[in-house]
Amino acid sequence: MLAFSQADYDEIRKHGEETYPHECCGVLLGQFSEDGRIVEATVRCGNTRTDSPQNRYHIAPQELIRVQRQAREKGLEIIGFYHSHPDHPAQPSATDLAEAHWIGCSYVITAVQQGKAALTNSFLLGGTQEEDKHFEQEQVGGGETNFNETAVVNILKKTADG
Amino acid sequence: MKIHIPTPLRQYAGKQPTVDVRATTVRDALAQLTAEHPDLKRHLYTDDGKLRAFVNVYLNDEDIRYLDGRENAPVKESDNLSIIPSIAGGKRN
Secondary structure, eight states: OEEOOHHHHHHHHHHHHHHTTSOOEEEEEEEEETTEEEEEEEEEEOOOOTTSTTTOEEEOHHHHHHHHHHHHHHTOEEEEEEEEEETSOSSOOHHHHHTOOOTTSEEEEEEEETTEEEEEEEEEEESSSGGGOEEEEEOEEETTEEOSTTOOOOOOOOOTTO | OEEEOOGGGGGGTTTOSEEEOOOSBHHHHHHHHHHHSGGGHHHHBOTTSOBOTTEEEEETTEEGGGSTTGGGOBOOTTOEEEEEEOEEEOSOO
């Protein structure tokens, strides 16, 4: 289960609409919980694949180091990543799996159809190492909304102090 | 110096976000890390002992591949070494 606030969920979908017809990408910060991951912040990143941004993304490691530093300062962890698939289903491609290396983290994909965000799915990168890694679709929820077709209501209770 | 461990690899490093080592070079620091936490080795290196292509190692803000001396570059106590697996993909197979 990947838990989002409505604002964070809307933000990554908006990012995909803004970069259309190119793929957007970014980092999900938050906490690992017993039944998944809880998003507490999202960070937009640049797509360095300027040679083929309509069907490829890559985040510069220098940018990730900056994000990781910011996360540490806020007491947050990198718990996943997001990107968009312009005019393409919200399912991981063979390239998405081949180039995914953060086992135990969530990879969120938003299909953007004709510039409008459509379905958003999340996939946990399971396995123990490169040789047996695989994606497992996970529920995306939070607030009082089910964010994907397979989601089961799971209310993310936010305390008044955040 | 501190070595920052990314979330997926912490389970192989005593669940710690950072590991402290006393080293004189990048190579020495990584060797100490994998000596202390041997399970990390197969996740960082190929069978012939090279850093896996998707594993980025940064000394402070510099990619060690571009440092003078690469893994033999000197380090000091106040340095930070970060291990960052790459983030990439895309819709085309």
